[in-house]
Amino acid sequence: MNRDNDKGKVLINRSLIVGLGKLFLLLVIIARLYYLQVYQADRYKTLADENRISTRLLVPPRGLIYDRNGQLIATNRQNFQALIVAEQTTNLQETLDAFKKIMPLSEAEEQRIKKDLKSNRSFVPIKIKDNLSWEDVSKIQLNAPDLPGIFIDEGLTRYYPYGEKMAHILGYVSSVSEKDVKDDPLLEVPGFKIGKSGIEKFYEKRLRGKGGNLKSEVNAYGRVMKEIEKKEGIPGDRIDLTIDARLQEKAYDLFMEQEQSGAAILLDVHSGEILAFVSAPSFDPNVFAQGISNEQWSALLKNEKKPLSNKAISGQYSPGSTFKIITALAALEAGTVTPETRFFCSAKMTLGTHAFHCWKRTGHGHLNVVEAIKHSCDIYFYETALRLGIEKIADMARRFGLGSKINIGLENEKAGLIPDKAWKLKRFGEPWQQGESLISGIGQGYILTTPLQLATMVARVVNGGYEVTPTFNKLSDYDKTHLPKININHGNLELVKEGMFEVVNIPGATAFGSRFDYHGIKMGGKTGSTQVRRITMKERQTRILKQHELPWHLRDHGLFVGYAPADNPKYAVAVLVEHGGGGSTAAAPIASKILLEAVKLDSGLKKFYTAPKKEPADVTAVPANME
């Protein structure tokens, strides 16, 4: 029995130990509860809310863009897309096959759909196809019984009614890329598009608007249980441009009718407002907004006419004879020549060992400044430049907007180049040669200008010397009446204008074929062409090849700067036709038609020009050798 007593004592002692152990463990649990529910409660409350609340950004509609007359030129179009919700369909593959019968899906598309379906919960809608036409939508809705789980959703995509005609102004929108600065949470929204070039990029912040918020409670699978809070976003700003869609369309079509490559700019000479801004050929920005295919992209890159390049501001060309306007003004201002000064053109002059030729092989005889402009005589301007020197020419060129960026807000704008002695020494380490002044005098040599700069130059010449700056923004009346003035003799400007009037309106002058007379409204201008190849001595001795005999990429660039109405200028135009073969044949007819269209559409002008004297003259091309 003693042992039995011991057995009982052992049991009681050890039970107490076990019991105390249990008590200890339960106290550990209470301590742990304290740690989690009191000490770390705030942390876990935050985590629970992060679990529970899902914030979705609401994308605001992008701002609309209008032309100067209130015509919509960039808008948001309803975009229909077909979505599939996996959990609402009985057999996913069957449903997709049924869909394919209605609308074929490419191998890549199908793979993307399957990947998306796999990586998302079954209630998440997955995009099958977007940018559906009305016809597609009705086909899907008609076959709805065979397509369980498929439905149509509306979104907004950017749409440009004028397509490629305005692509180089408006630019395009596209998906956010790695490089873009993510300064706005909207950029993180899948499928969000931002302006990638043009006005769309320049005014990105204003056009984008502000995102709204939708806070909702979600369950563990991400399904929305209820809406907690909704804050609507603010739509993007409306942007009004100075572009006149009618003139823009007309100008672009003129290039495309002849399959020409080039640029045209039409300015209001009193404000600098850009009415038309063409770089041809172009691209369809709507394709970018919808997602461009590799084939389309490489086709754009391979095109020798470079549709992606904005030739109006990125293309730098020798201004050729259009630059004679600057040389003439510089010479008149400096007193190097007077209106009466005459030089003799014998088709050739020599300076040292070099011979300088006039474009007219028979020579022009004696010419004053107006006649020199009218006939675009090279010898007259060689003589002038020789006496004037490069510094004075360069100074005048800069005062009229050449050689520096205008900064109109589009990317890849180039500054062009106005050379002077300091520049050459720095660039080549060699002193300036007199011969270089000569060829600069006729716009050849180092000089480079963009078509936009040429338009600016003309506008400043014909508006009486006001320093207008091209812009896409409408100027206020105050700004229009407070433009800075270039310090230049008004009479000299009038002389140059007289020359430019004769270029177009006097028989035998370089652009006579492009003249018009619309209720008494006429135009003035100046042709120009620049060689893109070197004419060898041998060719000069035998026979210079005609432009149409050359391959496209070796033909001359044709240039024309002009204005209308001739007696009270309002519009200035600059036209460049790449490899067009010459200013008078390629560029002047286009410029003339653009100016005529501008004049015709301008109801304000009609008050001053009543009673048609005769029908506007037919614009016909002049012989190729006219310059």
Added chain:
Amino acid sequence: MYKFYETSFKNQTLSLTEKFFNLSFAYILFIVMLAATGVVMLYSAANGSWSPWALNHLVRFAVGFALMLVLAMTDIRLFMRYAYVFYFGTLFLLILVEVGGHIGMGAQRWINLGFIKIQPSELMKIALVLALARYFHTSSLQTIESVRGIIPPALMTLFPAFLVVIQPDLGTALMLMFTAGMMFFVVGVQLWKFAVVIVGGIISLPIAWHFLHEYQQNRVLTFLDPERDPLGAGYHIIQSKIALGSGGVFGKGFLKGTQSHLNFLPEKHTDFIYTMLSEEFGMVGAVFVVLVNLLIIAYTYSFAMKSNSYFGKLVAIGLACNYFLYIFINIAMVLGLLPVVGIPLPLISYGGTVMLSVMASFGIILSVYINRNINIGKD
């Protein structure tokens, strides 16, 4: 407190009425409180609905309550007498599900009797306690302290534990071994023997590791580092801690637990019901449940101390250990203190077998209390 039946305590048999009035009503009240908590939480788990769990739970508790009363009224000597019969019967059922499981498709843990599914591993928890209590009751301290003397009870423990492990149900197997281990300890098995077993166990751990199923290995690994699989198994522990912690001191309110109701919390009606309770009723509710369970265990200990028979003492302590293991493993698991082993919280978690086995345990414990003055011989 004066009880007018006190005189008849000297007798070795009690009338049914005497037995009824000797029930510990406080003890029963604690049980009812926990079961009611279970009903409330299951009502919430179904987003405020009696179906599918709360009403069923109530019905099962009622059945379990009846079973408890029947067992409480049973003479303790019957438990002693049929301890081995019950043990071997249960062992037979365990073998049957094992064989049936191999013949049938995949793992199977229960026998379907049509109206109820019996899980023999659950029965074994009680059967093992009764069988070991009888063995130690009849053995002398000398036998218990000898190596030869503990071989039979060790085998009695290891064989069913092995069968349960291969089911595979690691949690239940561990519970069987821990319960038996605690009984071995309280009856006086020397500490060095435990040391030998523990050291041996640690040495054989790498071998045992290979016998674990991959999902079991993952559970242990995930316990050691929940972040290693934040969307898989570790997700449970992380979300459980978020739910618990975000409940704070007073909780988010009945039916307002966001983690639970938005399904971030898995298994909220079974293994993780304590988390849900802690989310909705905060630390107040969580500590309340711990304290009621502490009272149940303390009462069971006092019943054991009051029992005249060694068998009765040991049965009560063994069953208390078993119950404690449920509570501790489940709560420690949802608190991230132990790996997720799939042990429910008795009386609160939804589940029929555990409800019945725990209520049966309480019945036997109450029987020990009612029959505290009965001496049982060594035969």
